Amino acid sequence: MMPEHWRSISPADKKLWLLMGCAFLVFAASCDPPGKPKEEPVSSEDATDFQTLYGYNCAGCHGSDGKNGPGRPLNNPVYLALIPKDVLQQTIENGRPGTAMPPWAHDQGGPLTPKQVVALVDGIEQNWVKPMELPALPPYAVTSQSGNADQGKKLFLKDCFMCHGPGAPIGSVSSPSYLALVSDQMLRTSIIVGRADLGMPDYRNLNMGKALSDQDVTDLVAYLASMRPAYAIQENAHVQENGSGQGGATTRGNEGSGHGPGSPRHEENEGNKSTGASSQGGPK
Amino acid sequence: MNWLRKSAIWLDDRLHLTALYASTAGHEVPASAGSWFYVFGSATLLCFVIQVITGACLAFVYIPSTNEAYTSLEYLNHAQFWGWYLRAVHNWGSNFMVAIMTAHMIQVFLFGAYKYPRELTWVSGIFLLLCTLAMAFTGQVMRFDQDAYWGLTIGASITGRVPLIGSQLVHLLLAGPIIAGETLSRFFTLHVFIIPGLIIAIVSMHLRLVLTKGINEYPKPGHPVHKATYDAEYAEILKKEGVPFVPHAIGKDLIFAGIVIVGILGCALIFGPKGPGGPPNPTLVDTNPRPDFYFLAIFAALALLPDWMEVMVLFIAPAVLLIFLLALPFISGTGEKSARRRPVAVLLVVFAMLVIGVLAYMGQTSPWSPQMSGWSGDAIPVEYVKGRTPLELHGALVFQNKQCRNCHSLGGQGGERGPALDSVATRLTKDEMVRQVIQGGGNMPAYGKKLSPAEVDALVAFMQTLRPKYVPPVRNSDKPENPKPLPRDVAELRSALPRMNR
């Protein structure tokens, strides 16, 4: 039966069929069909591409483009001019004990290999550093010299009160919870570099056009630190005692686990909160 | 040509080919059975044949050892000439086989073909279904990557729930106390020798029953099956409108077979082989194991079941289902065949398909799984950052840092395990937020030990801002709205003032 059908097909048609078959085979063999597996992409363990690494590990807090996140904007040339490269790298590796910055290096229990940390630091420098003139940039680190809190208060009332005074539109920086959560270094850095993405000027413009000096910044930090609640100061001392390399969060958490939610510390806090809540009226 | 004819006759005299042909391919079937609905059985068999052929070819290269399997798969994908394509055809062949087999089963069920006298055809079909699913599971293990490794672990953990002999069964399944050594060889033997052998044996019986008991005539409403009269009725149908299967009823099967082959080859060409995913190294814990689609529904059910129901559903439900399927032709062996007169049967199929489909969809999306990189990778939406107070911003940091984002989404990004928190301030008062965060509950862990009072304060301050513009946060009804106290909380004041920086 079949042979008869085959015979009834004209020779020209047969040739056409054969040609089409061959063409299909040649096509399939020569160019890559969409289903052909590509070479394996690098696994997450070995990725050293900056965008991938940043997007996977940093964007959550520091913002998808290094700004507009709740954490320190890294896409800020003033900040990158201020912070020494090795401090940046150490911060990524070990985190900031007692703050929301966790350690990222493998040997600190984090996910990143040493190579990846270096790739991140280099990527940040390459992508976001801009050469700019920064007159009288105060040094990065909190100095041991003690600031004058009274002097700081005067400066605060002059330069910061408009936005950060109690009840001011941007929000108070003197609330106990906030001061308990931030370190002196964090306050210092924030005052110096500002938050260009959210509208806060940096040290050059905060003081009515006259750049803040190292001493001014130290005084301001001293003033803010003087309002820090007592429990936070104890806690910070504890972290510093303990704190080399260890994640601060873990340290504090374990201390907490000794007390449990019913601990005096917590109850005190609960009390605070309920007064806070009771004072809350519906906004009109 | 004379000698050709002579030798043909001689061969037939020795091999009885004509008689064989007449009793198999040429046997008479009702003309109504030459229907588009009757093509699925032969297509399933076709898929099986494709699987055997491609599988045998893959076995030329594949090495069933835990150390080498992954390498040989990579070799097949990248180095072996046409290796990736054969893997793709084998993978798509199995997908088609499961899909077409399901269609075949539904058709047989809806057309009442399992009724008298074809009970055993149905029963053997059920065993073929089990064998095919076993092939699917063992085949998933052959693709020895991360998913296969953890799939095995899941299989072992389910087995380990069997009362009394669970531990021994795990050892039997894994060929040892742990996935190593002979585990892969065991599954290779099952996949390549034992289950295919069983399938060939049962298919032979299945086909022989089709020949001896005849193929089901296209059912007509109002023609119920009676044991006393059916055989005579069927003989009558064959006498009146019987046609030889080859060539008069096989046409549609052939066309469908061609479509299936082209479908498999096309899918293989376009979508390619599946995996292998990451290497089967258990120390790579940054993984997200998912089964192949045949088992996604079960995978989903296991996520959604309450704890106390699990053992029941894992062991009793399959047993009940299996007994039901095996007993079906004996429970309803007579009566109406046409789906038009069997509404319960139709509803049953629709219900089963809906359940399996919805579960498989949920298994694919897995909303119950935490988004492991949500906390570090999903940025807080910019509108939740702009214009927030320092404390609220720090609360957002706490939110990310404590991995809340892994289970709660903001702006559509993040985990879906817990509710999205985009408008949480319109649902929970400040006090309720504090309680929920510290004590957990409702499938949320308690964070009391992991959050300092200041962190809770900041976190709740941030969550209080998660609401649509101009909608105030909910407050406790027992707190008087007036007289309004002095603003202690800046968020309050700010919400009363025109917003800046927005």
Added chain:
Amino acid sequence: MSGAHEQHGRSDHPATEQKGNTPDPTRRDWLFTAGVAVNVAAGLLLAIPLVGFVFASFVERKDPRTWISLGPLDSYPEKATRIAMYRNPYTRPWDGETADIPCWVRRLQGNQFQVFAINCTHLGCPVRWFQESGLFLCPCHGGAYYEDGARAAGPPPRGLYQYNYKVENGQLWVKGGEMPTLSNPV
């Protein structure tokens, strides 16, 4: 037995008897019975090693677990949870990296440890440690455990499996070698 068979044979196969050339039915029946018996015996002889071979794990009573070192103590800082890896003692030369088994080591202080199996108690998927929130999370069905291994949320029926451990020669040792399941927790 053979008598019954005889009767059965006679009533069932009248055709054989009709042929009339069966010289000695008792002898043929005896041969048949003997043939079946011999084959049953031979089959049993074959089956014993076969079943023993395939079902060895059912019969074997040896405890597969042994003490394995997880390395020196100072690789585990106090109050931290770290991933550790050991070479499974039940191994074959062809195992490759599959025989490397991970586990989570939590050092409370001094020689106080908790060593958790990697497997979720729900269905065995690998749990991951999140230091900041102090939780173990499972990627499969969303099980969550607290840092001390207690069940926090999700479908797991119990807390994480814990290895027995000991401290010897400045090293941490765990007793491992078997996949933990509900019927056989470590």
